[in-house]
Amino acid sequence: MAALVALVPADQDATPGVTRVIIPKSLLHCSTAWLVKPHPTNHAMLRALATLLLFQCFGEGLSMGLHVPVPGPVIGLLLLFGYLLIRPSAVDSIEPTALELLRHLSLLFVPAGVGIMVAADRVRGEGLAIAVALVVSTTLAIAVTALVTRALMRRQMRRARVNTPSEL
Amino acid sequence: MTQLGALWVYLAATPLLGLTMTLFAYLIAHGIYARARFNPIANPVLIAVALVVAVLSMTHTPYQTYFQGAQFVHFLLGPATVALALPLYRQLPKLRRAAVPLAGGLIAGSLTAIISATVVAIMFGVPHVTVISLAPKSATTPIAMAIAERLGGLPSLTAVLVICTGVFGAVSARTILNVLRIEEPEVRGFALGVASHGIGTARAFQVSDEMGAFAGLGMGLNGLFTAFVVPVLLPMILRWVN
Numbered sequence: 001m002a003a004l005v006a007l008v009p010a011d012q013d014a015t016p017g018v019t020r021v022i023i024p025k026s027l028l029h030c031s032t033a034w035l036v037k038p039h040p041t042n043h044a045m046l047r048a049l050a051t052l053l054l055f056q057c058f059g060e061g062l063s064m065g066l067h068v069p070v071p072g073p074v075i076g077l078l079l080l081f082g083y084l085l086i087r088p089s090a091v092d093s094i095e096p097t098a099l100e101l102l103r104h105l106s107l108l109f110v111p112a113g114v115g116i117m118v119a120a121d122r123v124r125g126e127g128l129a130i131a132v133a134l135v136v137s138t139t140l141a142i143a144v145t146a147l148v149t150r151a152l153m154r155r156q157m158r159r160a161r162v163n164t165p166s167e168l
Numbered sequence: 169m170t171q172l173g174a175l176w177v178y179l180a181a182t183p184l185l186g187l188t189m190t191l192f193a194y195l196i197a198h199g200i201y202a203r204a205r206f207n208p209i210a211n212p213v214l215i216a217v218a219l220v221v222a223v224l225s226m227t228h229t230p231y232q233t234y235f236q237g238a239q240f241v242h243f244l245l246g247p248a249t250v251a252l253a254l255p256l257y258r259q260l261p262k263l264r265r266a267a268v269p270l271a272g273g274l275i276a277g278s279l280t281a282i283i284s285a286t287v288v289a290i291m292f293g294v295p296h297v298t299v300i301s302l303a304p305k306s307a308t309t310p311i312a313m314a315i316a317e318r319l320g321g322l323p324s325l326t327a328v329l330v331i332c333t334g335v336f337g338a339v340s341a342r343t344i345l346n347v348l349r350i351e352e353p354e355v356r357g358f359a360l361g362v363a364s365h366g367i368g369t370a371r372a373f374q375v376s377d378e379m380g381a382f383a384g385l386g387m388g389l390n391g392l393f394t395a396f397v398v399p400v401l402l403p404m405i406l407r408w409v410n
Contacts, residue, residue: 052247070395073247073249074391074395094254108242109309110217111186111241117225123325129292134302137305138336138340142277145277145358145359146273149273150269153269153352
């Protein structure tokens with residue numbers, strides 16, 4: 001025989017045929033309050049995470065569908081960037097979760113990085129070549145970026161000076 | 169001892185252990201990094217990777233078994249890449265003010281990074297898979313790994329190379345920029361961000377907030393630029409070599 005069990009507040013009358021389980025009113029109150037009014041920040045985080053995943057889906061979809069060799073998440077980044085330009089009000093709702101995720105970005109590289117124990121076998125004997133390529137290329141990249149940016153900034157400043165007539 | 173071994177084998181087969189190990193290794197590594205006063209040489213990712221590799225090889229646990237658990241952390245790289253849109257959006261006013269110089273510096277620096285790395289590697293005669301893994305090394309790690317994976321490189325090799333690039337850039341940038349007599353903090357920061365992504369950006373923030381902001385801008389722009397240029401440029405370079 002199946003028993004009907006009802007959770008009722010202590011001051012309520014029993015319905016005939018239903019086993020009463022009496023619980024303190026205070027407990028009932030706080031449990032229903034929790035059900036009706038979920039913590040607001042939980043939702044904000046979930047919504048932000050859902051937005052990020054949605055834009056990743058769009059990005060992956062475009063990347064696969066249009067056969068673009070650009071990775072899906074990068075296209076998702078651009079789409080989200082474009083969306084924020086159109087709707088700047090969305091920034092405040094996504095930003096806390098996005099920044100929280102980015103604060104732990106370094107951690108996310110560890111699983112792939114450990115893959116070096118498998119990849120190392122395939123690049124054995126190439127260590128010197130890789131090290132030289134890395135050092136030369138990074139040094140040149142810092143130098144070229146700095147020199148070109150500075151030269152263009154100085155040119156822009158000179159032009160600005162020519163275009164704005166002197167006050168005197 | 170054999171019981172302990174059996175327990176390890178049991179736990180290692182569940183995703184739980186890989187996940188736990190990843191988090192603890194990172195927390196320990198970050199503690200060491202903080203102890204070293206955030207010196208870029210004590211990079212927490214490199215230390216955490218070394219710790220996990222040491223445990224896995226001592227216990228003869230294959231990488232695939234470890235990755236079954238660690239993949240839950242790895243998966244978050246996708247949404248984290250999308251999330252980079254927010255800091256980039258915040259940098260927009262800075263970008264607008266100096267759009268032409270920054271765009272020029274970005275294109276010149278990014279192309280230099282990609283072409284010089286691939287050409288040097290090819291001159292040493294390394295196989296194409298290594299060249300592909302090396303090409304996006306100045307981009308931020310999640311983007312660089314995605315590019316390497318997409319073009320047939322080894323994403324795990326790319327992850328380590330990207331981090332080494334960041335560490336080298338962060339350690340050597342001061343000397344390089346001083347030799348060239350670059351004094352403007354925004355130019356110094358931008359160059360650091362373009363050439364050595366997040367690790368360079370973290371280094372720039374240690375010097376000043378202004379330098380850090382421009383480094384962050386350089387990192388974001390170069391990540392995007394590399395993602396669009398390497399898939400086009402790299403096949404051209406490899407075809408030209410053959």
